[in-house]
Each structure stands twice: as structure tokens, then as C-alpha cells.
Amino acid sequence: MTLADLTRGQRGRVKDLRAHGLLRQRLLDLGLVPGTPIQVKFVGRGGSPAAYYLRGSLFALRRETAEQILVELEGASL
Amino acid sequence: MKESCLAALAGNPNTGKSTLFNALTGLKQHTGNWPGKTVEMKKGSFQHHGWTCEVVDLPGTYSLTPASPEEEAARDFLRSGNSDAVVVVADATCLERGLHLALQVMQLTPKTILCLNLMDEAKRQRLRLDVDELEGELGIPVVPTTATKGEGLEELKDAIIRVAQGQLQPRPVPVGSDADEPAAALYRRAEEIAARVARGSPVPRPSLTSRLDKLVISPGFGIPFMLALLAGVLWLTLVGAGYPSELLAAAFSRGERHLSLLLNTAGFPRWLHDPLVLGMYRGLAWVVAVMLPPMAIFFPLFTLLEDFGLLPRIAFNLDRSFQRAGAHGKQSLTMAMGFGCNAAGVVAARIIDSPRERLVAVLTNNFVPCNGRFPLLMVMGGVVAAAAPALAGGWVPSLVVMGAMVVSVLATLLVSRLLTATILRGEPSFFILELPPYRLPRVGTVLVRSFLDRTLAVLWRAVVVAAPAGLLTWVLANVSVQGVTLLSHFSAWLNPLGRAMGLDGMILLAFTLGLPANEIVIPILLMGYLSADSLLAVEDLAAMRAVLTANGWTWLTALNFIIFALFHWPCGTTLLTIRRETGSCKWTLLAALLPTALGICLCIVLTIIVKLWPM
Numbered sequence: 140m141t142l143a144d145l146t147r148g149q150r151g152r153v154k155d156l157r158a159h160g161l162l163r164q165r166l167l168d169l170g171l172v173p174g175t176p177i178q179v180k181f182v183g184r185g186g187s188p189a190a191y192y193l194r195g196s197l198f199a200l201r202r203e204t205a206e207q208i209l210v211e212l213e214g215a216s217l
Numbered sequence: 218m219k220e221s222c223l224a225a226l227a228g229n230p231n232t233g234k235s236t237l238f239n240a241l242t243g244l245k246q247h248t249g250n251w252p253g254k255t256v257e258m259k260k261g262s263f264q265h266h267g268w269t270c271e272v273v274d275l276p277g278t279y280s281l282t283p284a285s286p287e288e289e290a291a292r293d294f295l296r297s298g299n300s301d302a303v304v305v306v307a308d309a310t311c312l313e314r315g316l317h318l319a320l321q322v323m324q325l326t327p328k329t330i331l332c333l334n335l336m337d338e339a340k341r342q343r344l345r346l347d348v349d350e351l352e353g354e355l356g357i358p359v360v361p362t363t364a365t366k367g368e369g370l371e372e373l374k375d376a377i378i379r380v381a382q383g384q385l386q387p388r389p390v391p392v393g394s395d396a397d398e399p400a401a402a403l404y405r406r407a408e409e410i411a412a413r414v415a416r417g418s419p420v421p422r423p424s425l426t427s428r429l430d431k432l433v434i435s436p437g438f439g440i441p442f443m444l445a446l447l448a449g450v451l452w453l454t455l456v457g458a459g460y461p462s463e464l465l466a467a468a469f470s471r472g473e474r475h476l477s478l479l480l481n482t483a484g485f486p487r488w489l490h491d492p493l494v495l496g497m498y499r500g501l502a503w504v505v506a507v508m509l510p511p512m513a514i515f516f517p518l519f520t521l522l523e524d525f526g527l528l529p530r531i532a533f534n535l536d537r538s539f540q541r542a543g544a545h546g547k548q549s550l551t552m553a554m555g556f557g558c559n560a561a562g563v564v565a566a567r568i569i570d571s572p573r574e575r576l577v578a579v580l581t582n583n584f585v586p587c588n589g590r591f592p593l594l595m596v597m598g599g600v601v602a603a604a605a606p607a608l609a610g611g612w613v614p615s616l617v618v619m620g621a622m623v624v625s626v627l628a629t630l631l632v633s634r635l636l637t638a639t640i641l642r643g644e645p646s647f648f649i650l651e652l653p654p655y656r657l658p659r660v661g662t663v664l665v666r667s668f669l670d671r672t673l674a675v676l677w678r679a680v681v682v683a684a685p686a687g688l689l690t691w692v693l694a695n696v697s698v699q700g701v702t703l704l705s706h707f708s709a710w711l712n713p714l715g716r717a718m719g720l721d722g723m724i725l726l727a728f729t730l731g732l733p734a735n736e737i738v739i740p741i742l743l744m745g746y747l748s749a750d751s752l753l754a755v756e757d758l759a760a761m762r763a764v765l766t767a768n769g770w771t772w773l774t775a776l777n778f779i780i781f782a783l784f785h786w787p788c789g790t791t792l793l794t795i796r797r798e799t800g801s802c803k804w805t806l807l808a809a810l811l812p813t814a815l816g817i818c819l820c821i822v823l824t825i826i827v828k829l830w831p832m
């Protein structure tokens with residue numbers, strides 16, 4: 140599943156990145172390396188963009204970008 | 218031994234580099250609670266123990282892999298080896314991300330210092346960090362600071378001087394690297410270090426931010442909340458500007474009598490007295506009394522919201538619309554800056570990495586009204602409101618201004634869509650935006666400083682632009698060729714177009730002469746109307762309304778005026794900035810043509826519709 144499949148409040152762990160090139164580099168720079176915990180905090184109108192809690196800060200990503208991030212689901216809570 | 222050195226401030230976006238830079242050097246580099254505020258390197262210096270140290274404030278970067286021009290600039294600067302010390306400014310509450318960058322910098326140069334900034338926030342989250350342990354793990358000096366309170370500055374200066382001098386020789390502990398994915402290896406090491414130095418059990422995130430965000434960026438309430446906030450700010454501005462305006466107007470008319478008396482006693486002939494007093498002095502008085510107060514109130518309020526951390530939330534809420542328009546998500550940040558000043562908005566477009574999307578942001582920035590056009594809208598709002606006395610009161614003009622702002626945002630989206638569907642077509646690039654926690658600004662300091670900054674800027678412009686423009690207009694209005702004044706010649710020439718737009722030649726002439734600064738448009742217009750006379754002494758709106766009505770104004774004229782105030786060529790400063798940022802006269806010309814064409818078309822269409830409407 141991808142990060143875009145998580146609903147508000149759900150937590151996941153990064154498994155892999157589908158993205159290539161510049162986007163991949165950017166995501167890695169933010170710390171989206173395999174094993175990193177990530178949580179969906181806020182979801183905008185129609186599901187994009189959404190804000191994710193990642194390594195101590197909040198990041199907004201568009202849906203297409205979230206779809207590039209493969210995750211596995213962890214226990215959910217807000 | 219050399220007595221001077223050069224230190225660079227690097228770090229993730231929004232970690233307080235510029236705040237630290239200001240605290241170190243006593244300069245006033247702009248800061249703001251959103252990532253990407255600084256787009257240009259800035260230099261300053263401080264003295265410490267007999268040493269002079271030059272400091273460079275670099276734009277924020279998440280890494281040194283050159284992915285954007287800023288990162289490339291930062292990387293090149295650090296690699297050039299010119300700096301005697303590099304301070305990596307990290308957010309103490311997001312240590313891993315800061316360490317990731319620090320580890321990269323350490324690979325480029327051993328002369329690295331880690332500055333743990335935002336220590337006050339870390340303390341509030343009960344996050345304690347073992348600084349000695351961190352120094353041991355990294356092999357470089359670590360200095361905790363709270364830049365906003367000036368805490369830890371002396372220690373930081375000491376560390377910089379000692380590293381530059383060579384007294385302190387950092388020995389960075391190397392990181393085993395993974396050839397394919399160096400970022401992963403660095404992050405793993407960063408996690409390891411962060412876990413080892415953390416003491417205490419932190420509360421995850423300031424809950425104020427979470428709670429507020431539930432409202433501010435919620436799908437249902439986000440946009441209504443933003444509109445309500447905008448209405449509140451506009452209302453405050455209007456109500457707040459009224460009283461100082463009256464005081465200033467009274468003071469200026471007293472000043473005029475004194476000046477006039479003085480010149481007369483000094484034996485100035487009439488042909489010198491009149492242009493000086495009735496042209497120059499009144500032009501200046503108008504700008505200062507009527508245009509300055511709303512600008513000096515709106516701008517500080519805007520700065521306050523920027524410092525609070527609202528801009529990235531606006532970008533979040535508007536992203537969907539911007540995406541539909543084919544624009545980059547960060548364009549809404551540059552647009553928001555444009556409400557303050559279009560030239561600043563154009564420069565801010567550098568935060569957009571893709572050249573194509575940056576160009577869209579630059580070309581459309583002028584579609585939103587800057588602070589200088591703001592009083593224009595307000596005065597017209599007042600004129601419209603005065604037409605229906607039942608509607609008087611602060612809120613009608615604020616609604617007019619607000620409506621104008623909403624229309625300007627819609628136009629920005631529309632024109633962006635047009636550009637990305639035609640001459641600036643291409644694949645949209647990705648959009649990642651950090652939403653920093655809300656930070657309570659030091660309200661008093663921010664208000665006072667931005668109030669003074671803005672007031673001084675407008676006063677300065679009043680002296681160098683409004684006064685000469687007043688003089689020029691007076692001359693044009695009083696020098697006749699073949700019995701007709703120059704001003705009438707010019708305005709007659711523009712009149713056909715003006716009429717078609719539901720305006721008149723004088724209005725177009727005022728906008729043309731207003732090229733250097735939008736706030737002089739109305740004074741010039743009034744001076745033009747009163748031609749052979751001279752510019753109205755600054756008085757109340759009623760007098761102004763009488764002048765406008767006498768010159769054939771109707772509500773349609775006022776509406777068209779508002780439309781044209783929103784959509785016409787950018788002011789001179791903005792044009793020069795666009796020229797500098799795009800490096801091309803062609804794009805600069807387009808940036809001027811687009812809004813002008815839109816403004817002219819809208820006015821003509823509206824006028825035709827109203828004229829054909831069966832009443």
C-alpha cells in the first residue's frame with residue numbers, strides 16, 4: 140500500500156520509494172528512508188494535499204507524491 | 218595570526234538562521250515563520266575579542282545534493298573552502314533532520330559547528346539534549362541557542378572564533394556510507410545519535426499547533442476561516458486609518474499656511490510659490506495623509522500573521538486550486554507575499570525550483586494588489602459606500618477591498634491556467650511544503666518595527682516620487698500650448714480608450730504617471746480634474762466625491778477604476794525586479810501586458826454590458 144491509502148490518524152512505516160530522480164532525492168533528504176515512521180495528520184479537501192507527521196515536523200504532500208511512497212500500516216491512533 | 222574570519226550559517230529551512238544572523242550582526246535581515254523566507258545570501262559582521270568575523274546567511278536547504286539553485290549555491294559556497302567556520306543551524310526539536318545536514322557538511326569541511334537553535338521550544342516540549350555526548354558523537358563543537366532571546370550567542374561567537382583560529386580543531390567522526398543511497402546511511406546514523414543524546418520523555422508536538430490546525434487547514438473551515446481573518450484585518454486597517462488620516466490632514470493644512478506665508482515673506486514670486494506649494498507640497502501631503510495610514514497599518518498586521526506561521530497554511534488550503542491551474546503549490550506563498558509588495562513576491566518566486574513554474578509565479582504576481590494599491594481600493598470603497606449613506610460605516614469599504622482581493626486571486630488562478638495551457642506548458646513538478654509550528658511573535662516588536670519600516674519607506678517614496686510627481690502634474694496642468702494645457706492635451710489623447718473602458722482620459726493619464734508608485738495615482742487624478750485650480754487640500758471624502766461627480770463619475774466609473782487598479786502594469790520597482798529575476802525584457806514586457814490587457818478587456822466588457830442593460 141502507499142502513503143496515499145492511509146486515512147487520517149493512521150500510522151505507517153516507509154518500505155520503499157517508487158519515485159526516481161529529483162523527487163526521490165528530495166524525499167530521502169526529508170528522511171523518508173526505509174523503516175521511518177510516518178503519520179497522517181490532516182487531509183485536505185478531496186484528499187490532496189495531506190499533512191504528514193515525519194521525524195518531528197509536519198509536511199504537506201500532494202496525492203501524486205504520497206502515491207510514490209510505499210508503506211506498511213501500523214497501529215492507528217490520533 | 219589573522220584577525221578576521223568568515224563564517225557561514227547553513228541549515229534546514231526555517232530553523233532560525235536569519236534570526237541568528239540578525240542577533241549576531243545587529244542587521245535586519247527579514248525573517249518569517251515559513252520555509253523559504255531567505256532566498257538571497259546576505260553578509261554582515263560582528264566583533265568579538267578583537268576579532269572581526271564576517272557572517273553569511275545562506276538560504277535554507279534540506280541537503281547538499283544539488284537539487285535546487287539554492288542548494289547548489291549553498292554547496293558551492295561551503296565547498297569553495299573560503300569560510301573559516303560553518304555553523305549548521307539545527308532545530309533542536311527535529312534533531313534528526315538537522316544532524317543529517319550536519320553530517321553532510323562535515324564531509325565537506327571539518328570546520329563545522331552545530332548550533333542547536335529553538336532551545337526554548339525544546340524545553341517547552343520537555344526535550345533535553347546531552348550536549349557533551351553530542352559533541353563526542355559528532356566530534357565537533359555543539360552550541361545550544363535561543364536566537365529570539367539572544368541566548369547562547371556569546372558561546373556561539375566563541376566557538377566560531379576558536380574554530381577559525383584553529384584553537385579548536387573539530388575532528389568529525391566519519392560515517393560509514395552506503396554507495397547507492399547515502400541519505401539512508403546518514404539518516405540511520407542521525408537517528409542513532411539523536412536517540413543516544415535525548416534525555417527525558419518529550420511531548421510529541423506543541424498541542425496548540427495541532428488544535429489550531431484542526432480549524433485552519435480543515436477541509437470545511439479552512440477557507441471560510443481565512444476569509445474571516447482577511448475581513449478582520451481589512452476592517453482593522455480601515456477603522457484604524459481613519460483617525461490618523463484626519464490628524465495628518467489637519468496638520469498638513471496648517472503646515473501649508475505656514476509654508477505659504479514663509480515663501481511670501483521671503484519674496485518668492487507667484488510662479489515659484491504655486492508649483493512648490495500647490496503642486497509639490499500638496500502631492501506629498503496627499504500621499505502621507507491619505508495613503509500612508511492604511512499602508513502603515515495593514516503591513517504590520519500582515520507581518521504578524523506571517524510570523525505566526527499562517528502563510529504555509531494558506532498554501533495548504535489553496536493548493537488544490539493552484540494544482541488545477543497547473544501552478545506550483547508554492548506559488549500561493551509568492552502570491553501572499555505579493556499582497557505585501559509585488560516586487561517582494563517576484564523575488565520570493567525563487568523558492569520554486571522548476572524554471573517554468575517559477576516564471577508562471579513571476580508573471581502572475583502583479584495580479585494581486587500590493588500594499589501600495591491597497592489605499593486606492595480603500596478610497597474607492599469609501600466613494601462607493603458614500604454613494605449610499607445607509608451603507609456607510611467601516612464595513613462597506615472593507616467588503617469592497619475584500620471582494621477586490623478575492624477577484625484578484627481568481628484572476629491569478631485563471632491567468633496561471635492560461636499560461637500553463639499555452640506558452641508555459643509542461644509537466645508539473647512535485648510540491649513538498651513544511652508546515653512549521655505556530656509561533657507567537659513578539660507582537661510589540663514586530664508591530665513597531667514593521668510599522669516604522671513601512672512608514673519610513675512610504676515617507677521616503679513620498680519625498681522622492683510623490684513630491685516631484687506633484688510638481689510635474691502642476692506644471693502639466695498649468696503650461697498651455699495653443700491655449701490648452703499640456704495635461705488636457707494628453708488626457709484628450711487617452712480619452713477615447715478611457716471612455717470605452719467606462720473611465721476617462723484623465724484616469725488613464727493618472728495611472729500612467731503613477732508608474733513609479735501606485736499611491737500617487739489618486740492625488741494626480743484629483744490635481745488633473747481640478748486642473749487650472751490646484752490639488753484639493755487634503756480634506757474629507759465628501760469633497761473628493763463632489764470633484765469626482767462633477768467630472769462625470771458614476772458607480773460604474775468607480776467599479777472600473779477598481780478593476781483597473783487591480784489589473785494594470787506593475788509599478789516601476791516591480792518591473793525592474795522582474796527584469797532582474799527573469800533576465801529577459803521579453804518576459805518583463807509580457808508581465809506588463811498580461812494584466813493591462815485583462816484590465817482593459819474587463820472594463821470594456823463591463824461597460825458595454827451595463828450600457829446595453831435595459832433599465
Ligand SMILES: Nc1nc2c(ncn2[C@@H]2O[C@H](COP(=O)(O)OP(=O)(O)OP(=O)(O)O)[C@@H](O)[C@H]2O)c(=O)[nH]1
Nearest residue numbers: 231232233234235236248249253254255277363364
Ligand atoms: N521560539 C523561537 N523561535 C525562533 C527561534 N529562532 C527563530 N525563531 C523563529 O523561527 C522562525 C524562522 O526564523 P528565520 O530566522 O526566518 O529562519 P531561517 O532559518 O532564516 O528560515 P529560511 O530563510 O526560510 O531558511 C521565525 O518566526 C523566528 O521568529 C528561537 O530560538 N526560538
Ligand SMILES: [Mg+2]
Nearest residue numbers: 234235254255
Ligand atoms: Mg532565513
